[in-house]
Amino acid sequence: MHQLSALNRYFYKYRFRLSLGILFVSLSNIFGVFPPQVIRYGVDLIKDSVELYRLFEGHLSAELLFTLISNYLLFFGLLVLLLALVKGLFMYYTRQTIIFMSRLIEYDMKNELFAQYQRLSQSFFRKNSTGNLMSRISEDVGKVRMYVGPAVMYGLNMLVTSIMVIGAMVQVNAKLTLYVLVPLPALAVGIYYLNNLILKRSGAIQQKLGELTTFSQESYSGIRVIKSLGLTAHFEKRMSVELDDYRQQALQLVKADALFFPLTLLLIGASTIITVYIGGLQMISGEISAGNIAEFVIYVNLLTWPVTSIGWIASMVQQAAASQERINNFMKLEPEINKEVGEKNLLKGQIELKNVSFKYPESGVQALKNIHISIQPGQTLGIVGRTASGKTTLAQLLLRHFDPDEGEILIDGLPLKNWHAGHLREQIGFVPQEAFLFSDSIANNIGFSKDSVSRKEVQEVAQLAAVDEAIQALPLQYDTIVGERGVTLSGGQKQRVAIARALLGKKPVYIFDDCLSALDTATEHQILENLRRYTEERTTIIISHRISSVMDADHILVLDAGLIVEQGKHEDLVKTQGFYSRLWSMQQPDLPKD
Ligand SMILES: Nc1ncnc2c1ncn2[C@@H]1O[C@H](COP(=O)(O)OP(=O)(O)OP(=O)(O)O)[C@@H](O)[C@H]1O
Ligand SMILES: [Mg+2]
Incomplete structure (x- = not known):
């Protein structure tokens, strides 16, 4: 009692x-x-x-x-x-x-x-x-x-x-x-x-x-x-x-x-x-x-x-x-990661992983092992790898949804643990692998992260994500209700709405987790081109199964079973006879011909 x-x-x-x-x-x-x-x-x-x-x-x-x-x-x-x-x-x-x-x-x-x-x-x-x-x-x-x-x-x-x-x-x-x-x-x-x-x-x-x-x-x-x-x-x-x-x-x-x-x-x-x-x-x-x-x-x-x-x-x-x-x-219950304490800094975009390992406690899967990464502000990092190689896990660690078991993550030289996680997440534009839309209008789905957002801003990011045209074709355009109780968008449309959402309000860091997978190569190419211009001075991490998404990155990592097995620039990687070059030759016919 x-x-x-x-x-x-x-x-x-x-x-x-x-x-x-x-x-x-x-x-x-x-x-x-x-x-x-x-x-x-x-x-x-x-x-x-x-x-x-x-x-x-x-x-x-x-x-x-x-x-x-x-x-x-x-x-x-x-x-x-x-x-x-x-x-x-x-x-x-x-x-x-x-x-x-x-x-x-x-x-x-x-x-x-x-x-x-x-x-x-x-x-x-x-x-x-x-x-x-x-x-x-x-x-x-x-x-x-x-x-x-x-x-x-x-x-x-x-x-x-x-x-x-x-x-x-x-x-x-x-x-x-x-x-x-x-x-x-x-x-x-x-x-x-x-x-x-x-x-x-x-x-x-x-x-x-x-x-x-x-x-x-x-x-x-x-x-x-x-x-x-x-x-x-x-x-x-x-x-x-x-x-x-x-x-x-x-x-x-x-x-x-x-x-x-x-x-x-x-x-x-x-x-x-x-x-x-x-x-x-x-x-x-x-x-x-x-x-x-x-x-x-x-x-x-x-x-x-x-x-x-x-x-x-x-x-x-x-x-x-x-x-x-x-x-x-x-x-x-106390949250394992308290997102309400820590330093509220302005993010510059330098990311460093030192010998990071992570095992999912529930399944015992060793998702990442001894990962070393260093990205300077404004650089683009590409990550490719087989399914279940640990790519999404890496993104989750950077967003501090979990803490690594070993090693350390430094953001702008400050340990990730010292950052105010909520504040940090607000400064990272993240597109998850599975696009989720709320039962709300498209405009709100794109704009909800910002307090007041004009239709023009929403449309701008939708254009960058190459989805504006598709939205204009809907019965109520940006006011069309989507999600569980509304119009059903195609997988690729959903992904692009999710990209637009992340792009809104320029962020210093962007992470795209395999979010171009449902797009045809021409659209993928167009979006990548837009992103390149939009994110020029921003740190960008692009995770993908497709080489075409990452080939222009400053540095590319190849993950396999939680380990970095290859890394370097596209030109160098295609020359080494490894996973990357095999993938490259398999995917080549898919490249856009322009
Ligand atoms: N929430 C979880 N709980 C337990 N194990 C998980 C969880 N999420 C992922 N894993 C395991 O961790 C490993 C890495 O998963 P992860 O999602 O990082 O792979 P991925 O490289 O993103 O794969 P994909 O290309 O299919 O998205 C897998 O073996 C997976 O089963
Ligand atoms: Mg994944």
Whole structure:
């Protein structure tokens, strides 16, 4: 339970709302305990008046008496109605304050969780599935909200109601109160156990739902692959098996849920019978009036919900504690690479790698071994190599998504670790291997990294990336929505939009990770020509499978299995009979003929 103490700071933050809520709960309860007393007066009045009426029967004053009693009863009726209305009004305000507060807390928590997601480094996201990440922000926060909202509200309500109602009952008759209350603890305990059963079953359902979410999310994002490979039947079958499982578990939960109301009614019924029986005996012996019995029956009804809610609240608090524990552990995570500390320097573009090695801890793959590189500002470095030779890993290290296990990376002579990683990344134009477009307009997809960006700037970089023409042909040009919910661009168009995005706002360093692979050689040639002019005085790293992309670089590295196996200028490399020259002769017919 101590996990939930992390939430106290929110209660403190919203203390005024909470205090108001407590006030409203108390007020609504005060107006809740009056009606039974009014009803007692009413019932006693009827009993006494009927006797009186009998005495005067046949006389003229009987008529008068009748009107008087009717008026009194009407008054009592209206009073009960009025009290109920006032109680309702305060209940409305209770919800307005406490449930409102819980929504504000939920909003704060979601923002904090999201900020933490942004803070964590790549390794965290490699270890956690999307479904898992989503469930923390939606389900866990939802459960905690049940604690800070409904559980607090009903908890307060339970306390205030019990104290007031039991107080009122004892005032009438302590012995009867005792008898009437006997079945109620059994109700609280029964509901608690029932709730734990419900809890266990709904936990299993949540788990299943998480799996289902991940599975369906994967199917939606991979829908093109599934359809084109004709895998729909297979996926349907898998889905129906999962759904069947889910249904079985949901039915188990329904069975437990179904016991809830019968159990409550049974025990409340028992209390009512005791009230009538023991109360009846006491009435005969003259200890209490008939009105008191009516009053007690209403008290028992008033207690029903508070007593039931004890078990219910207990299980909500348990669930919230489990969720809050997950949230607490998550919030405690420190990013392996803190991108918010370090020196904020203006990047010049000198890059040096000294004996750098890196192994992916998750897979144990030694992606890079003893890498030495030195690039001066304004130079262009080409990197070629087979697939899985470590090219992307090298780019990731330069962006400081991971730190090397051995060796050192120096940027402008300063160890990379001393740089403010966030600030550094802003100064590097990086085009990843897989172009990702957000569900937004093309203009925003290109321009989102800069605060205010004109259409002209966007168009300029789109022209450099040789994609302006293609965009102009779209229905809404730069305002066309792309990404998951919009127009689908071709692989090559996406790559070029991603290039345009990276080019926006001249950066001192550019890294292009195999981002020309989906382009025909003529377009590739055109873009390279544009880039050469645009990035003339900037440090540029071009990663590619194609020699044509890197042949004009000042220096070329050939990677194989994480090692630099050849390096030099194009002219020299073609002369040495190695991987590079073999690749060159294979790719030569592809060269543009201009
Ligand atoms: N996130 C990761 N976790 C574990 N291993 C990884 C990860 N990313 C890459 N690897 C491994 O590291 C090695 C180098 O991968 P890398 O992506 O750097 O190759 P690459 O040269 O960019 O290949 P490609 O030309 O296909 O893009 C591969 O063996 C790959 O399996
Ligand atoms: Mg790669």
